[in-house]
Structures are given as C-alpha cells and as structure tokens.
Amino acid sequence: METLIDYEHLRLIWWLFLGVLLIGFAVMDGFDLGVAALLPLVARTDLERRVAINSIGPVWDGNQVWLILGAGAIFAAWPAIYAAAFSGFYIALFLVLVTLILRPVGFEFRNKFADTRWRGFWDAALVAGGVVPSLVFGVAFGNLLQGVPFRIDDDLRVFYEGGGLLELLNPFGLLAGLLSLAMLTTHGAVYLALKTDGAVRQRAAAYVRAGAPVTILLFLLAGLWVALGLPGYALVGTVVTDGPSNPLFKQVELRPGGWLANYASHPWMVAAPVLGVLGPAGAFIATLKDRPGIAFIASATGIAGIVATAGVSMFPMLMPSSLVPSASLTVWDASSSHRTLLVMLVATLIFLPLILAYTGLIFRVLRGRVGPADIQRNPSSLY
Template identity: 55%
Template sequence: MILHELISLDLLRLVWWLLLGVLLTGFALTDGFDMGVGALLPFVARTDTERRIAINTIGPVWEGNQVWFILGGGAIFAAWPPLYAVSFSGFYLAMFLVLAALILRPVGFKYRSKRESAAWRSGWDWALFVGGAVPALLFGVAVGNVLQGVPFHLTNALMPIYEGGALGKLFGLLNPFGLLAGVVSLSMLLMHGAAWLGLKAEGPVAARARRFGTVAGIVAAAGYALAGLWLAFGIEGYRITSDVPANGPSNPLYSTVERGGSWLMAYADRPWIALAPLCAFLGIAMAVRGLRAGREVTTFLWSKLAIVGIVSSVGLTMFPFILPSSSAPDSSLTVWDASSSQTTLFVMLVATAIFMPLILAYTAWVYKVLWGKVTEEDVTGSGHSY
C-alpha cells in the first residue's frame, strides 16, 4: 500500500478543515492584538512617549505574528484550491484594501521615529491606525458575507464565475449583516489589543486601554448576540440534499444543495458545538471583568478564549460548507468536494507535522525572552526602540 493511502481522503479532508481553522484562529489570537493596539493608538496614547510605549509593546512581535496570516493563505491555496480561486477573485478589491493597510504597518514601524517632526510622526501613527482598524473590520465583513452566501457559480469545466463588476463586488460586501460582522470583528480585536496593553504597558496607556477595552468588549458581546439572532431569523442556511461520498472526487457539482431553514439548525444536529458560542460569551464577560479590575495575564487569556469561541462558532455552524453560493447553491464548496488530491493533502500534513512544532517552539521562546512591561525608560533610553 502506498504510504499516503494509509490515511483516507475523507479523514485528510477533515484534518485540513480543522487545521485551516487552527491557522485562522492562530492569526486572530496573535496578529489580532497587534491590529487591536494599532486601532487603539490614537485613543490610548496622547503624547509621543505614550505612543512609543504602545507601539513598542507590539514592535518586536508583530512580524512573527503575521506568519499565521501567510500560513492560512497558503493552506487555502494548497488544500482548498477552489476556495482560494473563488474567494480571492470575488473579494479582490477588499483583499487589496486589506493588503494595502497591512503594508502600512511595517512602513509605519520603520519610518515613524526616523524624524523628530511631530507632523511626520502623527502621519505614521495614523498609518498604524489604518493598518490595524481596516483589516480587523474587513475580515469580519468577509466572514459575514460568507455566512450569507457569495454570488458565484461553477461552469461544467469547474471554472468559477463571480457575478458583478469590480466595484459592485466591493460595495456588495458592505451590506448590513456584513457590516455587523465587521463591527464584531473590530470590537473583538480592540478588546484583545486592550488586554495586551494592560499586560505589557503601564501608567496612563494601560489605564486608557482598559477603559476602551471594556466598551469594546460590551460592543463585541452585543454584536455577536445580534448576529446570532439575525442568523436564526433573517438569513437562510444551506443544506446538502444528496448523498455525498466523503471519499468522492473534488467536484462540487456532484452534490445537490438547497437553501432554507437556518444555519442554527446545526446546533440541533450537533448540540456539542454550542460550546463555541458559550466560550465566546464567557471569554468576553471575563475579559471585560478583568479589564475593569485591572487584572493582566488572566484578562489576556480570557480574551483569547473569546476569540477562539467566536471564530470556531462560524466554522462549526457552517460545517461542512466552506463557501456557499447564493446565486447557484449547487456550486457551493464543501469540505467533502473542494479539496486537493489525497497525495497533496498527505504531503502537506507531513510538512505541517514537522514545521508547525518548530514555529510554535520559536514563538514561545520569543515571547519568553520579551516577557515584561514596556516602560518610559525603555523607549527613551534605548536606541533600539521604535
């Protein structure tokens, strides 16, 4: 028996669906607080020294955190080619805005302190704000649109056709539910960034971050609850009405999909997935409580739990769908019919088993070395600070 045949195709598909969720959650947990700090920068820091303190809490780690974003994109490209083709073409302008905003971050970090000019530094501070707030908002908008279904269809040759012009695609994403999901994403990461500043900064910066983080957490909880009610009563779900062999070919057109009912019917079929939203609400509540009480490490951990709950609730609710089609439901992409080949998934799994522990070990080592608060003396007395 060939080695890769030791693991069945259906199991490999399920494993890579889980790994994709892990990578995207890892991105939200790590680069999420970077973006949250950037989006909070104009509000928690009033002097140049205070802004430098906030920036230097994330300066040494943001590049490593962004690796999770690259890994997630690479996993989509290699493990789920149809998903990559449809989402990156349909969301092209939105992705362009995200990448443009993310490009502002390294430039802002590197150039901000090159000149003493207040106007120069203020301009780069706003660039860091855009680099944090815009991706945090648009990632949520994208998730909101995925839950509603994306207007695409597949030809008989499996060529994806996305309906609407370039600007129509962009402005079509900015619908009410998509914007609500964006608000949930932004407020969630603002809370996470505030928890990080409470852990790594001190004085006025940490105190202001806790106040803003408390408000952001309340907004995140309210928005998440409203989104759940909207999904229950205002947005149709998707369901497969034909037999789909989990070991079958990667051809979405082999299955029959219908719209109707609610996404939340998944909780009746798989009651255990209710743990995800419970973790989300519990994490937000305890993070807000910790921010108000001035706790540090536990607040940051509770914030992480909230993010895990929110992100995982989306994937678990939609399973087995990964990108439903609103205009041609039979073209919807699912875990069972939109993957790469068995050999590709197996080789990728072996590579992941080798390199993922190395990435985690290096990341843990970096955070251990850089543990501790950023003080005013650190940023004014060191030539290596931003």
C-alpha cells in the same frame, strides 16, 4: 503512504487545521491589529504612542506568520476556495494588502525623524493598518454566511458575478465587520494592559471594560440575525465525502435557520458560541480585578469561540454560492488531492510545533512591561 488516512478524514483534518490557523491569526496578529487601531484612543502624546508601538514592535512581524500559514493552507489544501475568494473579495483583499504593507513601513519609518507631521502621517498609516484588516476580515465572514455570488462552469472555472466592494458592505456584512473590529481592538487593549505601564495601561484597561460588553452584544445580535433572518445552505440527498473534488456533483438548498442545524445534530458544537460569550466576559471581569494575564487568556478564548462558531455553523460549507447554490464549495468537494493533503499533513505536523515553540520562546524572552521610562532611557530606539 496514501493508505495511512482515508480521503474523508484527511479533508476533515484539514478543515480543523484551517480553523486552527485562522484562530491563531486572530489571536496572535489580532492584538497587533488591535493595538495599532487603538493608538488615537490610548496614546495622546508621542511618548505614549511610542510605548504602545514598542509593546508590539518586537513581535508583530513574527505574528504575521499565522496569516501566511492560513493563506498558504487555503492555496494548497483548498485551491477552489482560494480562487473563488480572490475573485469575489478582490478589492477588499487589495485594501487589506495595501494597509498591511503600510504597517511595516510605518514601524520602520516613524522614528527616523522627530518631525511631528512625519510621525503623525506614519501613525495614521499604522491606525489604518489596524482598522482596515480588522473590519474587512469580519465583513468577509459576514458575506460567507450570506453566500457569495459566483458560479462554476462544466470546466470547473469560477466566475464571480457580484457588484464589487459596495455589495460586500451590506447590513449583515457590516455587523460582522464591527464585531471583528470590536473583538480585535478589545484583544489589543487587553494586551496593552498586560504589556505597558502608565497612562497607556490605564486607558487600555478602560477600553477593555467598554469593548468586551460591545463585543458580546454584537456577537449575540449577529447570532440572533442568523437564527431569525438569515437562511442557511444545506446539502441534500446522498453526500459523497471521499469522492473527487467536483463541486457540481451535489445538490444544495437554502433553509430558514439552516445555519443552526449542526447544533441540533451535534450538541457539543454549542461550546463554540458559549466560549464566544464567556471569553469577553472573563476578560472584562479579569480587567476589573487587575489580572491582565488572565484577561488575555480569556480574550483569546473568546476569539477562538467566535471564529469557531462561524466554522461549525457552516460545516461542511466553506463558501456557499448565492448565485447557484449547488455550486457551493464544501469540505468534501473543494480540496486538493488525497496525496497533496497527506504530504501537507506530514509537513504541518513537523513544522507547526516548531513555530509554536519558537513563538513561546520569543514571548518568554521579551516578557515584561514597556513604560515611558524605557523609551526615555533609549530615545533612539527603532520605534
């Protein structure tokens, strides 16, 4: 069984799978986060807020499977990344966890009482559950590109020596966080324009017309910052791609413009940033022409391009170390064993198509718009 695929290609496949899962989370759960974050902007009355909430109410929990799959894949396929990330980003991830816990509670509890203060509190919880994860995930990616202050001792134990949450909120990290927030709120607005009627739909479309250009501007600004002022991490010397997972058996150096090297050696990778610009632009144009279905596809394509841009720019780096560059974790030295990756690959090839089929079926069954009349006909609905 272990001779079916060699170790190098298994590692590469799991790097691709990790990217697919992250993009799947950003696209599918991203519009849930975006809708929640936009509640104060697109819904001004309780009825309008219920329209927005009910547009995602039946699907948000199913969409979270992508977050579970992504976290599970990191834990099982890239255990060193999992350990280093939860050490370096512990407080930030704790904030995400708290707000993600508030989200299902908000969905379940807000309609239990008609009291204005009660519903206002849970609406605020839903907004926090949309804004905080959207911002923090972007901040995390921004810090990955700068390098994370950790080291690894001779026993392969990870030691994080950073300054905590405030250190993560550096200028480039905040820029990446704002890009993530703009990207996901725009995606959420596109979804609302597709799934709702009335004033909520009109305000959501207006937000897309503002949010898409902002997303493009922040993405280009981040790219310019990376090109001109952010050194990249590069492997030097002989690179062993099929050896044991020991991050200490390599040499790494920082190079000005190093994150752009892959585009010179593999020109096809430029497709990722191109899609990152064309996707939001397509969503903007499609929204102007009142084609929300096309706008949603374009927005999802833009998200895929932006996430893929970070991945292909860093390859083969997964988590560079700013403290000891040679301890950086890469695709070639941070994975699980060959057998573990192979068994996981077989399981993924079986269950991922089932998840995709189930997701497609659910969205087909729940197709159609949600409007004020639907809420008024069913005033005791859950959300």
